[in-house]
Amino acid sequence: MTTTAPEVHRGLAGVVADTTRISTVIQETNSLTYRGYPVQDLAARRSFEEVAHLLWYGELPDPARLRDFRARERALRPLDRTTSELLARLPETCHPMDVLRTAVSLFGAEDPTEDDGSPAAHRAKSLTLLARLPTVVAADQRRRRGLAPIPPDPGLGYAENFFHMCFGSVPDPETVRCFEISLVLYAEHSFNASTFTARVVTSTLSDLYSAVTAAVGALKGPLHGGANEAVMHMLDEIGDPGRAEEWLDGALAAKRKIMGFGHRVYRHGDSRVPIMQDALDRLVARAADPGVTRKATLHAALREAMLNRKGIHPNLDYPAGLAYHLMGFDTPAFTPLFVMSRITGWTAHITEQLAHNALIRPLASYDGPRQRPVPAPE
Numbered sequence: 001m002t003t004t005a006p007e008v009h010r011g012l013a014g015v016v017a018d019t020t021r022i023s024t025v026i027q028e029t030n031s032l033t034y035r036g037y038p039v040q041d042l043a044a045r046r047s048f049e050e051v052a053h054l055l056w057y058g059e060l061p062d063p064a065r066l067r068d069f070r071a072r073e074r075a076l077r078p079l080d081r082t083t084s085e086l087l088a089r090l091p092e093t094c095h096p097m098d099v100l101r102t103a104v105s106l107f108g109a110e111d112p113t114e115d116d117g118s119p120a121a122h123r124a125k126s127l128t129l130l131a132r133l134p135t136v137v138a139a140d141q142r143r144r145r146g147l148a149p150i151p152p153d154p155g156l157g158y159a160e161n162f163f164h165m166c167f168g169s170v171p172d173p174e175t176v177r178c179f180e181i182s183l184v185l186y187a188e189h190s191f192n193a194s195t196f197t198a199r200v201v202t203s204t205l206s207d208l209y210s211a212v213t214a215a216v217g218a219l220k221g222p223l224h225g226g227a228n229e230a231v232m233h234m235l236d237e238i239g240d241p242g243r244a245e246e247w248l249d250g251a252l253a254a255k256r257k258i259m260g261f262g263h264r265v266y267r268h269g270d271s272r273v274p275i276m277q278d279a280l281d282r283l284v285a286r287a288a289d290p291g292v293t294r295k296a297t298l299h300a301a302l303r304e305a306m307l308n309r310k311g312i313h314p315n316l317d318y319p320a321g322l323a324y325h326l327m328g329f330d331t332p333a334f335t336p337l338f339v340m341s342r343i344t345g346w347t348a349h350i351t352e353q354l355a356h357n358a359l360i361r362p363l364a365s366y367d368g369p370r371q372r373p374v375p376a377p378e
């Protein structure tokens with residue numbers, strides 16, 4: 001009797017694993033919507049806090065709800081002394097994503113409130129993470145620069161407060177806006193690897209912090225969120241705009257993956273790129289600095305060369321990487337900035353997964369040795 005081997009979908013490519021009401025990429029128009037709203041309109045007209053509310057509650061907040069949401073977020077920002085001291089003891093040789101992963105795990109261990117799996121309990125925990133993660137990221141960047149942490153300022157909005165905690169000042173509104181746009185664009189992207197990781201952990205009825213800790217680990221990799229950092233390393237490696245084509249040919253010949261290019265879902269370009277690229281262009285123009293212009297020229301030259309050689313478009317990490325550099329953040333802190341935003345999407349998916357849970361447990365097509373007898377010990 002012959003049995004046909006089951007069809008294998010490596011990397012789960014093309015597999016529809018569940019339904020979701022949170023976001024979708026509309027292939028025909030190459031657009032991304034959060035709860036039905038086009039992300040470019042959200043980025044142009046709404047704050048990151050409003051988008052977080054939208055992802056969690058399904059609707060944009062009215063002014064009273066937004067006031068309440070903002071007040072609660074601002075009150076939750078400070079870290080307690082024990083947490084700060086524990087995180088400050090982690091070696092500076094570890095990656096900032098390791099600090100963030102440890103921080104989420106620590107928050108979970110310290111949280112005395114019950115995780116009954118209800119949306120209300122999850123939203124409270126999600127808001128705590130949204131409020132505290134920037135405090136962790138900013139303090140970690142400062143300690144690596146040999147500087148003391150700056151406490152959060154409850155008088156400032158989410159994006160402004162983050163700059164304040166990192167640098168002790170808030171930059172011009174254009175720079176803050178560019179950062180806020182990146183947060184809106186990074187917030188959610190359906191069943192990407194880190195979100196799916198969070199859903200897998202949740203599907204076992206584990207807790208929210210465990211799911212987010214695992215998601216941070218999945219995002220760290222350079223094929224996913226780690227690419228925004230890798231983009232900057234790559235631009236530093238190339239150095240000169242005149243070297244872009246030659247460098248690319250060498251990298252492709254060596255079968256290297258070019259960071260910040262390609263996407264599993266988009267085949268004709270990431271719908272978020274034009275919005276982020278516009279914001280980046282404004283930052284470059286505003287800087288009016290020859291060094292900045294040179295980096296932007298290199299960035300554009302590599303994009304053109306990649307399109308010509310391989311027909312592959314950039315993904316969001318490509319413009320976001322350079323934008324974060326121009327905003328003054330240290331390169332290893334780029335992926336943690338992604339976490340500060342994606343925490344909203346992850347936690348929305350955790351709540352959704354629990355609402356109609358099914359254990360996520362695929363099958364494998366076995367191609368190891370055939371069954372054989374265990375030999376007697378020699």
Ligand SMILES: CC(=O)SCCNC(=O)CCNC(=O)[C@H](O)C(C)(C)COP(=O)(O)OP(=O)(O)OC[C@H]1O[C@@H](n2cnc3c(N)ncnc32)[C@H](O)[C@@H]1OP(=O)(O)O
Pocket residue numbers: 011222223224225227256257258259260261262263264265310312315316317
């Ligand atoms: C926010 C985000 O997480 S966006 C993704 C960020 N990640 C990156 O930028 C890392 C670089 N990009 C990649 O590695 C890939 O494009 C991924 C992982 C994002 C998507 O990968 P997949 O959907 O599995 O596509 P896959 O890797 O099969 O690529 C298809 C073909 O395009 C090529 N390709 C795709 N992306 C790239 C790239 N960045 N550099 C060079 N070649 C590429 C592959 O080599 C492959 O060619 P082949 O058919 O000749 O073997």
Ligand SMILES: O=C([O-])CC(=O)C(=O)O
Pocket residue numbers: 186188189191192193224264265315316
């Ligand atoms: O969707 C993906 O595979 C990766 C991505 O762009 C994201 O998570 O924002």
